[in-house]
Amino acid sequence: MTQGSELVIRVADLKKHYGDVRAVDGVTFEVARGEVFGMLGPNGAGKTTTIEVLEGLRPPDSGTVEVLGLDVLRHPQSIKQRIGVQLQSVSLYPRLTVTELLDLFGSFFNHHVPTKQLIDAVDLGERAHAWAMNLSGGQQQRLSIALALVNDPELVFLDEPTTGLDPQARRSLWDLIRGLQDKGTSVMLTTHYMEEATELCNRVAIMDHGHILEMGAVSDLIGRRFRERAVFFDSNPKLPMELLARLGGVSRAAQEEGQTVLYSNDVPGTVGALLATADEVSVEPRNLGIRQATLEDVFLDLTGRALRD
Amino acid sequence: MGTLLGLTVANVKSLARDRAALFWTIFFPIMFVFLFGWIFGGSGGSKISVGFVDQDGTQASGGLRQALAGVTLLSLHDGTLDAEKAAMQHGDVSAVIVVPKGLQDAFVQARTGNAASIAVQVYGDPSQNQTTQVVQGAVAQVANGFNLAALGGSAILTVSQLTLQSTSISSVAYLVPSILAMALMQLGIFAAIPLVQQREKGILKRIGATPLARWKLVGSNVLLRLMVAIVDAVLIIGIGFAVFNVHIVGNLLEVGAIVLLGSASFLAIGFALASFLKTEEQAQGVVQVVQLPMMFLSGIFFSFDFLPGFLQTVARFLPLTYLGDALRQVMVNGAQVAPLGADLAILAGWLVVCLGISARSFRWE
Numbered sequence: 001m002t003q004g005s006e007l008v009i010r011v012a013d014l015k016k017h018y019g020d021v022r023a024v025d026g027v028t029f030e031v032a033r034g035e036v037f038g039m040l041g042p043n044g045a046g047k048t049t050t051i052e053v054l055e056g057l058r059p060p061d062s063g064t065v066e067v068l069g070l071d072v073l074r075h076p077q078s079i080k081q082r083i084g085v086q087l088q089s090v091s092l093y094p095r096l097t098v099t100e101l102l103d104l105f106g107s108f109f110n111h112h113v114p115t116k117q118l119i120d121a122v123d124l125g126e127r128a129h130a131w132a133m134n135l136s137g138g139q140q141q142r143l144s145i146a147l148a149l150v151n152d153p154e155l156v157f158l159d160e161p162t163t164g165l166d167p168q169a170r171r172s173l174w175d176l177i178r179g180l181q182d183k184g185t186s187v188m189l190t191t192h193y194m195e196e197a198t199e200l201c202n203r204v205a206i207m208d209h210g211h212i213l214e215m216g217a218v219s220d221l222i223g224r225r226f227r228e229r230a231v232f233f234d235s236n237p238k239l240p241m242e243l244l245a246r247l248g249g250v251s252r253a254a255q256e257e258g259q260t261v262l263y264s265n266d267v268p269g270t271v272g273a274l275l276a277t278a279d280e281v282s283v284e285p286r287n288l289g290i291r292q293a294t295l296e297d298v299f300l301d302l303t304g305r306a307l308r309d
Numbered sequence: 310m311g312t313l314l315g316l317t318v319a320n321v322k323s324l325a326r327d328r329a330a331l332f333w334t335i336f337f338p339i340m341f342v343f344l345f346g347w348i349f350g351g352s353g354g355s356k357i358s359v360g361f362v363d364q365d366g367t368q369a370s371g372g373l374r375q376a377l378a379g380v381t382l383l384s385l386h387d388g389t390l391d392a393e394k395a396a397m398q399h400g401d402v403s404a405v406i407v408v409p410k411g412l413q414d415a416f417v418q419a420r421t422g423n424a425a426s427i428a429v430q431v432y433g434d435p436s437q438n439q440t441t442q443v444v445q446g447a448v449a450q451v452a453n454g455f456n457l458a459a460l461g462g463s464a465i466l467t468v469s470q471l472t473l474q475s476t477s478i479s480s481v482a483y484l485v486p487s488i489l490a491m492a493l494m495q496l497g498i499f500a501a502i503p504l505v506q507q508r509e510k511g512i513l514k515r516i517g518a519t520p521l522a523r524w525k526l527v528g529s530n531v532l533l534r535l536m537v538a539i540v541d542a543v544l545i546i547g548i549g550f551a552v553f554n555v556h557i558v559g560n561l562l563e564v565g566a567i568v569l570l571g572s573a574s575f576l577a578i579g580f581a582l583a584s585f586l587k588t589e590e591q592a593q594g595v596v597q598v599v600q601l602p603m604m605f606l607s608g609i610f611f612s613f614d615f616l617p618g619f620l621q622t623v624a625r626f627l628p629l630t631y632l633g634d635a636l637r638q639v640m641v642n643g644a645q646v647a648p649l650g651a652d653l654a655i656l657a658g659w660l661v662v663c664l665g666i667s668a669r670s671f672r673w674e
Contacts, residue, residue, distance in 0.1 A: 055518050057674075077520050085518035091510050095326040096319055107315045108521040131326070147515075 007069070008033050008155045008186040009054060014063035016049050023049040025210035026063075031203075033154075036177070036187040038201035040194065040295070046210040047190040048088060051157050054188070055085050068154060081110055084153035086144050088160050094133035098124055098143055101132060102150060109151035122146040122176060138169030145176060156180060158189040162196060174199055194295035206299060213302045218295060225301055226293035228252075228263040231270055233285040235260065239278065247273040259287075312521060316529035317536075324533065333499060334537050335544070338492035342545055345484045345610075346553040356384040357440055360393030360405035360432075367413035373429075376451045377406065383447060397432060404444040405432040419459050485549035486636035487609035492541045493568060494629050497575020498600050500534055504583040505592040514674040523673075531576060538572035539565070546640075559639035567639060567653070571632040574656045577663035578628070584670035608646070609633040628659045 009031035016024040024046045031037040039047045052058045054067055056076040065072045067079045092101055099115055106112035119128050122142040127135060135143060141161060148156055158177070162170040170193075177200055180187055191197055197204045198218050205215040214221055228251050238260065244253040249266030264270035267290055278285050324330050361377065363370045378385050386393070386402050393405040407430040418425035431448055433441025507513050516526055542565070549555035557564065582599065586592045607629035608616055616624055624630045635652035638645050647655070 057514060057518055080518065080520040085515070087511055087515050087518065092512055092515065093319060093323050095323045100319065100322065104315055104319050105519065107312050108516075108519040110520075 006032055008035075008067070009037070009188060010064065010066040011050075011054070012064040014050065014053060014065055015061045016046075016053060016058065017061055022210045024053070027207075027210070027212055029205055029212060029215060031155075031186060031188055033186050034181070034184055035202045036181050036189070036200050038197040038204040039188070039190045039207055040192065040197050040204050040299070041190075041207035042192055045207040047207055048159055050207075051159050051188065051190055055083065055157055056080060081151065082154050084148035084151065084156040086148040086156070086158045086161060088163070091140065092132050092143075092147070095131050097129050097131055098135070098146075099128050101143065102146060105147050105150045111152065112150050113152050118146045118149060121149065121179075123172070136169075138165050138172070141165060141169070141173060142176070145173070149180075153185065155186045155188070158187065160190055160192070162191070162193065170196070194299065198295055204295070206295075206302060208303050214298065221295065221298050222293050225298055226263075228265045228293075229267055230291050230293065231262040231264055231267060231274065231288070232256075232259045232291070233274075233288040234258070235278070235283050235285050237283065239281070239283060243277065244274070247277065249273075313525045313528055313532070316521075316525060317532045320529055320533040321536070324537070330503075334492075334496055335541060338488055338495075338541055339544055339548060341488045341491065342485065342548050343552070345488065346481050346549070349481055349484060357382055357404070357443060358386055358402045359383050359444055360396055360402040361385045361387050362390045362393050362405060362407045363387070364390070364410045365408050365412040366410075369413035369416050370408045373408060373412070373451065373455065376454065377448065380447045380451070382443060394432065397434070403434065403437060403440045406430070406444070406448055407432070416455075416459050481549065481553040482555045482641045483637065484610070485545060485553070485555045486640045487633050489542055489545045489568070489640075490571065490609050490629060490633040490636050491604055492545060493538055493571045493632065494575050494603065495600055496534055496538055496541065497572055497577075498579045498582065498596055500530065500576055500579035501583040501586060501596055502589065502592045504530070504580065505586050506589045508583075508672070508674060509587075509589055511674070517673050527580075531573070534576050535569060535572055538568055542568045555641065557640050558642050563639050564636070567632070567635050570653060570656050570660070571635070574628055574632070574660040574663070577660045577667065580667040580671065581663040584667050584672065603627050603629045607633060628656060631655045 007030050009029070011030070012028050014024055014027045015022070027046070027050060029037075039050065041047050049058065053060050053065055054072065056067075056072050056079055059073060068082055070079050072079060093104075096104065098119060102115040102118055106115065119125055122145055124139060124142055124146065127139055132140065132143065145158070145161065148158070161177070162173050165173065174196070177187060177189070187200075189200070201218065203215065203217050204221065205212045206221070207213065214224075216224070238255075241253050241255075244250065244260065244262060247262065248269040249264040250262045250270055251265060252263045254261050254263075262270055262274070271288075271290075274285065324334070359377075361374060363374060374385065374387075377383060386396065388396065390405075390407060393402065396402045397405050409427060409430070411427055412429075415425040415427040429448060429452060431441070431445050433444060435441070504513075513526070517523070546557060546564070550557070578599075579596075582595060583592070586595055604610075606616070606620060607624050607627040609629060630646060631652040634646040635649055635656070638649050638652070646652075
């Protein structure tokens with residue numbers, strides 16, 4: 001295959017065990033140039049181990065791992081010159097300033113972006129001369145991303161870039177990551193926020209217990225599993241489940257978190273039938289709504305577990 | 310080379326901006342120099358204050374006073390017998406020398422061939438035997454000189470003074486090299502703490518994800534510590550000289566070389582410790598467990614010979630014993646525990662062994 005120019009990551013049957021723990025147990029995936037690829041999963045799923053093998057921080061036990069067309073075991077130095085790395089929750093030299101840290105890290109590479117330009121890119125201009133230890137959580141995370149961009153990398157690895165940030169800081173980081181994609185940088189990120197993956201990623205892989213369970217574009221993953229949409233409502237008293245399950249278009253009825261949820265292939269038909277039935281027994285459905293299935297539902301369906309911190 | 314320099318500058322800045330680290334690496338040893346200097350140095354250097362009571366008041370007693378004043382160990386304090394005794398009871402003088410009336414008469418009698426004798430009295434405190442003996446010795450020496458001169462003879466047996474510092478007396482001169490050795494030991498062993506900290510925080514791993522060669526990361530740490538070692542040495546030797554009058558008899562380049570070798574050995578020990586420690590809290594504890602007993606058992610603050618036998622055996626295994634010994638031999642010509650070459654060989658041995666351990670066991674994450 002002549003995939004070298006198109007693929008930035010090629011992983012085939014990667015395994016990495018720690019003693020009896022199969023952290024990564026036969027993972028295969030590819031990432032194309034310019035793509036934002038997300039790896040989703042709960043803590044301990046094997047996401048970080050996978051990404052650290054790709055970054056050259058850990059040797060794989062077996063399998064093929066190529067980054068930018070180069071084997072990670074044979075060409076770690078050449079790869080490190082061309083990738084950007086942001087690790088989970090790293091606090092850097094606490095008493096160096098933002099400018100000093102960017103200058104220092106820049107000096108580790110053959111080519112590097114001017115520090116001023118990086119500081120502007122992550123919007124840390126006002127904190128350029130503040131010590132790293134005095135930055136807020138969001139600012140530290142932006143600094144950490146600026147450090148990942150110091151060599152103008154072709155491929156950036158972001159390991160849970162928004163964990164622990166407030167919603168506003170998270171959104172500002174999302175803008176930053178979209179900006180990277182706009183200028184053609186490939187991105188591989190891990191997250192356990194479904195919303196983040198939906199917002200940012202062209203494709204995602206859902207990982208659990210060292211395996212990739214499902215992979216593809218977010219809309220495909222949802223569509224593949226959930227053709228129906230969900231009609232949800234509250235009522236008092238509750239309507240009998242067996243009655244609801246017989247309504248037109250309903251494939252399944254369930255109680256979820258205090259709400260009654262009807263999974264339907266024919267939303268107008270189901271809603272019409274629901275209102276008619278409710279009227280017959282003089283019960284008024286409240287907070288009636290319709291939603292598409294989400295990645296959260298896909299994960300729940302795949303693993304039987306909710307995906308939370 | 311540029312990156313090594315850049316990293317070293319980053320380390321220097323980090324240290325300079327960290328007050329706690331600065332205190333331990335630079336101010337703590339200096340504090341020791343002052344503390345021990347004041348305790349063992351006394352206010353007037355190493356002189357003994359002695360009361361001098363001249364009851365004769367003649368040319369002869371004046372000559373005796375002049376001779377005693379020429380003894381560098383003594384600092385004379387004139388007064389009446391009652392005043393000087395009171396001063397001694399207060400602790401203002403350590404002894405009182407009394408020249409009784411009739412001194413000159415006795416000499417005159419002796420020259421004319423008559424038998425004559427007169428006693429110069431020395432009051433001493435039996436609880437300060439050493440001091441009293443020094444004063445009595447000095448008086449006896451001066452008195453002998455007078456006797457010989459009076460009889461017109463010349464001395465057959467004389468004592469010529471040679472300098473040789475002895476470790477049996479606690480002195481600032483003994484302590485300055487010791488404090489320097491302590492500072493270098495702590496500087497090296499304490500290096501384990503930031504290393505473990507940087508590993509725990511993922512800084513080592515993050516840098517491992519860049520093309521930076523690892524030896525440069527280690528090298529910059531070593532350079533920083535060696536620079537601080539030189540600063541410590543200059544400050545400690547400088548203060549010892551300027552404030553406490555401790556002269557370095559040896560070659561400063563030799564001192565510098567021993568400082569660097571000693572620092573490198575203890576740095577290697579710090580690195581080896583960091584190889585086995587996981588958390589910063591662990592590191593803080595273990596570093597103290599290693600350095601505190603070493604400080605007290607290696608004879609840097611008191612003579613090696615004062616240690617009981619089994620502790621001497623322990624001390625013979627501690628690298629600090631040999632760094633202190635080497636520095637003392639070169640800096641102030643102190644008595645030796647081992648020949649200088651053996652000291653240096655043992656330090657080099659620790660360096661090689663601990664570097665080997667670090668190379669095998671050090672983990673970056």
